[in-house]
Amino acid sequence: MxxxxxxxxxxxxxxxxxxxxxxxxxxxxxxxxxxxxxxxxxxxxxxxxxxxxxxxxxxxxxxxxxxxxxxxxxxxxxxxxxxxxxxxxxxxxxxxxxxxxxxxxxxxxxxxxxxxxxxxKSNDFNTKGVAENCIFLDNPAQAMRFQQKMLELFLKLRENQALDDIGEEESKQQLAEDGHINIAIVGAGATGVELSAELYNAAEHLSSYGYGEIDSSRLKVTLIEAGPRILPALPERISNDATEELSKLGVKVKTNTMIVEADKKCLITKEGSQIPADLMVWSAGIRxxxxxxxxxxxxxxxxxxxxxxxxxxxxxxxxxxxxxxxxxxxxxxxxxxxxxxxxxxxxxxxxxxxxxxxxEGKPLKEFKYNDKGSLVSLSEFTAFGALGGKLTGGSSMTIEGKIAQWMYISLYRMHQAALHGCFKTGLIIVVGRLNRFLRPALKLH
Structure with missing residues (x-):
């Protein structure tokens, strides 16, 4: 055999x-x-x-x-x-x-x-200090490492708020800027954009779980892109709309910005300016x-x-x-x-x-890739996508909002169906709905 x-x-x-x-x-x-x-x-x-x-x-x-x-x-x-x-x-x-x-x-x-x-895996392009000071969001272990560091930062912020209330200024723990959590994400492809939005969704829930009062004025996310716009694989209109939505959430989008070095507490641009950060993610390219x-x-x-x-x-x-x-x-x-x-x-x-x-001794066929388009989700806030011409029967079509969110989720359901079959995937969906009532909105451990 x-x-x-x-x-x-x-x-x-x-x-x-x-x-x-x-x-x-x-x-x-x-x-x-x-x-x-x-x-x-x-x-x-x-x-x-x-x-x-x-x-x-x-x-x-x-x-x-x-x-x-x-x-x-x-x-x-x-x-x-x-x-x-x-x-x-x-x-x-x-x-x-x-x-x-x-x-x-x-x-x-x-x-x-x-x-x-x-x-x-992530490609750091041999940029100085990136391997030592940045998290690469390319495997579950790195994602869990990010979550642990993020929760530690929010706990530190809560402690600072408590010390503010009792006037213990000398005991405050220092963040990149007093009273703020600064998170910098290098690379504005799908991963960087989705993580930026997801952070603000997490901040809303953490406020309910004893991490203090957190809003967009406390959390400062900077999304950095070396190119002229975010989401370069999607049409320019979607890129502009996504930029606008991220800005509404509080994300500071910096395009045409090349990072040449990562320090422990900041990123250094090609022009020599510094972008302060308590937590840094590198998602600018793969290899x-x-x-x-x-x-x-x-x-x-x-x-x-x-x-x-x-x-x-x-x-x-x-x-x-x-x-x-x-x-x-x-x-x-x-x-x-x-x-x-x-x-x-x-x-x-x-x-x-x-x-x-x-x-079976039959001739092999040649692979033809059917590009059905691209989708990006801004957490629970909204989603954007561009459907490929083959899917729409002609030119590409852009979508956003609830329809785009549904199609984004359907990609994962297709993967689950390939692994478990349609019946078991249906059961998984039902269990997921129930877990919304049985489990907290965020995993906190």
């Missing part, structure tokens, strides 16, 4: 493992193995909600092992550190416990077909992990993405596929497929069909 190994349990990798497990694994036609460094899966576009506590990872996170049991595939935890194409195996690093003890030794997993879907340089001669580009053919097979090895953010796929119009969740979703379904075609 052939081994199909999928490295990376993100949106695309987990959907692919689920599909192949339900088709090939269930019928014992193949041994499907999913590998990831983590034990649980969380949809990456939700990380900004996890960072503010609007999302509870204890509810939304999905156990790889439990899901593997339910869908006829196997799960192996560990980071992929090497690839041997001659002997056809991937090498996994050991797994260590919280105390540093080795729990699982390094392993070699043989494969007949390999799918690499390791996603992407693939440099581990792909150790993938036994597979072709990569300048940001370490694996170059693939139209069939999603790597250019150097037809038994190895790559998909999602970690692959470089040049479209017929001369543009690469953008790193979007919808691209990973489409690639997962296509890759599954091509692998099944290999099993």
């Amino acid at each position: 052939k081994n199909i190994v999928i490295v990376g349990g993100g949106a695309g990798g987990l959907e692919l493992a689920t599909y192949l497990g339900n088709t090939l694994g269930r019928k014992k036609r193949a041994n499907v193995i999913l590998n990831d460094r983590n034990q649980t899966h969380l949809w990456k576009p939700l990380l900004h909600e996890l960072a503010t506590g609007a999302l509870d990872d204890g509810v939304e996170a999905l156990s790889y092992r439990a899901h593997a049991h339910n869908h006829h595939f196997h799960f192996e935890q560990g980071a992929m550190v090497g690839l041997n194409r001659q002997h056809k195996y991937v090498e996994l690093s050991p797994v260590y416990g919280e105390d540093g003890d080795m729990i699982v030794v390094s392993r070699r997993i043989p494969y007949d077909y390999l799918v690499i879907a390791i996603g992407s 693939t992990s440099s581990i792909t340089q150790n993938f036994d001669g597979l072709e990569i580009n300048r940001i370490n993405q694996l170059v693939v053919k139209k069939t999603l097979q790597t250019t150097e090895d037809d038994t190895i596929f790559a998909m999602g953010d970690c692959c470089f796929f040049m479209q017929d119009d001369g543009t690469p497929i953008p790193p979007k969740a919808q691209a990973a979703h489409q690639m997962a379904g296509f890759c599954a069909k091509n692998i099944i075609a290999l099993f």
